[in-house]
Amino acid sequence: MPAKFVLVGSGLAGGLLAAYLGRRGYDVDLYERRADPREGNMVGGRSINLAISTRGIHALEQIGIADESLRHAIPMRGRMIHDRSGALHFAAYDVDPRKCINSIGRASLNAAVIEAAQRYPNVRVHFNHKCTDVDLAEAVCHLEKTGADVEATPAPEIIKVRGDAVIGVDGAFSAVRASMQRNINNFQYEESYLAHGYKELTIPPATDGSWRIEKNALHIWPRKSFMMIALPNPDGSFTCTLFWEFEGPRSFATTKTDDDIRRFFDEEFPDAVSLMPALLEDFKNNPTGSLVTIRSAPWYYRDKVCLLGDAAHAVVPFYGQGMNAAFEDCVVKFPHNRERAFAKYFECRKENADALADLAIGNFIEMRDKTASRTFRAKKKLDHLLEAALPGMYLPLYTMVTFTRIPYAQAARRARLQDRILYTALVTLVVIGILALAVLIARSSRQ
Numbered sequence: 001m002p003a004k005f006v007l008v009g010s011g012l013a014g015g016l017l018a019a020y021l022g023r024r025g026y027d028v029d030l031y032e033r034r035a036d037p038r039e040g041n042m043v044g045g046r047s048i049n050l051a052i053s054t055r056g057i058h059a060l061e062q063i064g065i066a067d068e069s070l071r072h073a074i075p076m077r078g079r080m081i082h083d084r085s086g087a088l089h090f091a092a093y094d095v096d097p098r099k100c101i102n103s104i105g106r107a108s109l110n111a112a113v114i115e116a117a118q119r120y121p122n123v124r125v126h127f128n129h130k131c132t133d134v135d136l137a138e139a140v141c142h143l144e145k146t147g148a149d150v151e152a153t154p155a156p157e158i159i160k161v162r163g164d165a166v167i168g169v170d171g172a173f174s175a176v177r178a179s180m181q182r183n184i185n186n187f188q189y190e191e192s193y194l195a196h197g198y199k200e201l202t203i204p205p206a207t208d209g210s211w212r213i214e215k216n217a218l219h220i221w222p223r224k225s226f227m228m229i230a231l232p233n234p235d236g237s238f239t240c241t242l243f244w245e246f247e248g249p250r251s252f253a254t255t256k257t258d259d260d261i262r263r264f265f266d267e268e269f270p271d272a273v274s275l276m277p278a279l280l281e282d283f284k285n286n287p288t289g290s291l292v293t294i295r296s297a298p299w300y301y302r303d304k305v306c307l308l309g310d311a312a313h314a315v316v317p318f319y320g321q322g323m324n325a326a327f328e329d330c331v332v333k334f335p336h337n338r339e340r341a342f343a344k345y346f347e348c349r350k351e352n353a354d355a356l357a358d359l360a361i362g363n364f365i366e367m368r369d370k371t372a373s374r375t376f377r378a379k380k381k382l383d384h385l386l387e388a389a390l391p392g393m394y395l396p397l398y399t400m401v402t403f404t405r406i407p408y409a410q411a412a413r414r415a416r417l418q419d420r421i422l423y424t425a426l427v428t429l430v431v432i433g434i435l436a437l438a439v440l441i442a443r444s445s446r447q
């Protein structure tokens with residue numbers, strides 16, 4: 001008899017993992033606390049669109065749904081930097097103009113992975129089921145039936161489902177992980193919040209349905225300690241995300257009235273204001289989300305419970321890799337012995353998840369502060385020159401993270417080494433230059 005997996009959470013990774021397990025012939029029951037996203041009931045969801053790149057696309061390709069999932073995705077070839085005066089600077093992501101990241105709708109991608117899972121008759125998806133606890137030793141999941149029809153009843157119905165293993169794919173605030181925290185001695189858990197929150201805003205399409213700013217770019221308004229970004233949507237709109245301090249003299253906390261909001265945007269993003277007719281309503285009505293990094297260990301309990309995606313390793317979104325990494329988790333090949341498989345998966349992914357967490361925080365500083373500077377643009381140009389001159393030998397960090405499947409930790413190490421070599425070479429060149437100049441001066445003074 002094939003093993004039975006109980007999956008908790010049919011978000012991006014849950015749907016894809018169910019498809020992978022379904023293809024391997026396992027019996028899969030996938031429980032999701034929300035209603036079916038395909039019925040338009042996506043409430044309280046996170047970012048409307050996301051950037052998908054090589055790692056995520058590879059995971060979709062392996063299950064045969066990359067083309068259909070990416071049908072409406074919009075390629076973004078580089079960063080379009082908006083300075084305060086409204087001047088624009090475009091910086092391609094890679095020396096090869098075909099290398100791009102893709103803006104994709106979260107809801108449609110979520111629907112695509114769930115549908116991929118449901119193609120296998122051995123996969124069943126149950127919406128409106130919220131996991132409240134997991135009995136780790138027995139692999140029994142406690143679920144509360146939720147949803148409009150049930151909410152009216154005084155006590156929600158509780159059901160218990162048993163699997164050979166329970167997989168927590170239930171996101172950053174995972175209930176499965178919470179059960180592990182409560183019941184595993186020395187379970188390591190660390191959550192750290194940025195002082196910044198985020199708010200989504202909209203640039204609607206032009207009256208003819210076209211994009212009002214460059215469509216094939218990720219737009220950034222870098223403002224040192226904070227920034228706004230915008231990603232294109234297929235309907236001609238852009239979803240903007242303002243990343244800003246929660247507290248402080250100028251922050252979400254102090255910007256409440258229409259005048260405050262208007263003044264802040266007029267000062268900081270003057271070229272965007274005229275494109276955002278619903279700015280005041282969006283700012284006041286849309287929630288302010290928080291940005292968390294979660295590190296935990298171990299990601300499994302015997303052969304009974306395992307964590308995957310944000311449930312194991314949530315990262316801040318500044319490298320556009322959280323979902324890509326969660327998808328990459330699903331691709332890991334593992335032996336048939338389940339405990340060994342869980343252990344091997346943890347061993348090979350943990351170091352990389354930790355490396356990605358650091359890279360993601362580092363990239364926040366790069367995006368909000370450094371992208372505006374000439375030095376940054378010069379370094380990117382040098383990166384591209386070296387990449388073209390030394391193909392396969394020199395790979396910029398962004399390229400390795402975004403356009404290859406080199407493990408994140410290895411990419412970070414290689415980038416540090418490249419930077420050291422580059423720095424040494426530049427210092428050596430400068431020293432040789434100075435020495436040559438000194439010799440020339442000495443010779444000319446002797447003549």
Ligand SMILES: Cc1cc2nc3c(=O)[nH]c(=O)nc-3n(C[C@H](O)[C@H](O)[C@H](O)COP(=O)(O)OP(=O)(O)OC[C@H]3O[C@@H](n4cnc5c(N)ncnc54)[C@H](O)[C@@H]3O)c2cc1C
Nearest residue numbers: 009011012013033051131170171309310320321322323324
């Ligand atoms: C603002 C923002 C922008 C981002 N942009 C990008 C990007 O451009 N590129 C990128 O790669 N990543 C991005 N990410 C990260 C990405 O959203 C996550 O890494 C990704 O969603 C992780 O997928 P997941 O399936 O592990 O978790 P989730 O997508 O969070 O899915 C978890 C699912 O579990 C369900 N669930 C939760 N609790 C329970 C419960 N108790 N019982 C049952 N079900 C439950 C939830 O309803 C949900 O459906 C961004 C994140 C944010 C916040």
